[in-house]
Amino acid sequence: MEMITSGKCMTVFLSGEIDHHTAAGIRKQIDEETDKLLPQVLVLDFSAVTFMDSSGVGLVMGRYRNVSAHGGRLEVVNLPEWCYRIMKMSGLEKIAKIHMTGGKR
Amino acid sequence: MKPINKFSMTLDSRSANEGFARLVASGFAALLDPTVEELCDIKTAVSEAVTNCIVHAYPNGVGNIYISAAIYENGLFKIKIRDRGCGIEDVKKAMEPLYSSLGGERAGLGFAVMESFCDKLSVRSTPGKGTSVTLDKYIKGKALAD
Known part of the structure; x- marks a missing residue:
């Protein structure tokens, strides 16, 4: 996992399972x-x-709560198709106004 | 219907075993020559079921998780994940999407994911005795996917 910060934007490159x-x-x-x-x-x-179950959704929900607590915004990007399937089940993109972009595997 | 192959194993309800359990399950299902998507579905559903045992069934310690699986001639992959943990008082409620008795970092999607990624899900639970989850997945396989 790699984290890059530029100004007030922090990007986390998640990897693996x-x-x-x-x-x-x-x-x-x-x-x-x-x-x-x-x-x-x-x-x-x-x-x-390379793999994600509903714990990934919990991870995103928790981080959303944290950043929005101090007025920040959360973006979820480059979701592989199959990750998107699970993420969508949570309805997260509606509730959290999370910007989701699908990616290819 | 008689299985053409089967396996069973018992493992500790340690979170490190989540990856191991889905690897074993998908390795066994691989005998049916599934597509990458089908294998991913199995891994995900098994991961949810095993995580439930670790997080919910044995919240205060380590217990046994009993996994048995079989494959059938018609392409059916069947896996049972059982524990002797605390059991579920209200199975219907536990299966509601977005409901989690733990809240916080748990999304409450475990059963919903199992249901959506498999062809059949059945849950039997007795409070104080344990829970048994059976997942059915029909593997159409690479031969039919083309």
Whole structure:
């Protein structure tokens, strides 16, 4: 996982498998950074994610709550088709006004 | 209908085993020559079921997760994921999308994902005794996908 910050925008390049087991560590790393930087925009890039179950949705929902708590915005980008399927089940793109762009695997 | 092949295993309800369980399940299902999408569906559904055992069935410790699977001539892949944990008081409520007894970082989509990624889902639970989840997935396979 790589994190790049430019101005008030922080981009997290997620990679590998996101399940309940791995989500805990990912969450901790992201939150430590966002608590420090309070980014205006937090971008979660899913292009290198090889597996995701509903723990990925929980991860996005939790980060959305965190950034919006200090007035920030969340963007979810480069979601592979099959990730998008799960993400859509949560209705997240409606509730959270999350910008989702589909990508190819 | 008799299975053409089967396996069973018992594993600890440790979160590190989530990846292992879906790897074993998808490896076994691979005998039916599934497409990448079908394998992904199986991995995802199994991951949800096993996570439920770890998070909900045994919230305060490590217990056993019993997994057994079989494949059939007609392309059916059937997997049962069972625990002897706390059980579910209200299965109907637990299966509602976006409902989670834990809230927080759990999306409450476990059963909804299993239902959507498989052809059949059945859940049996007795409070205090445990829960058993059976997933059916018909593998059309690469031969038919072309």
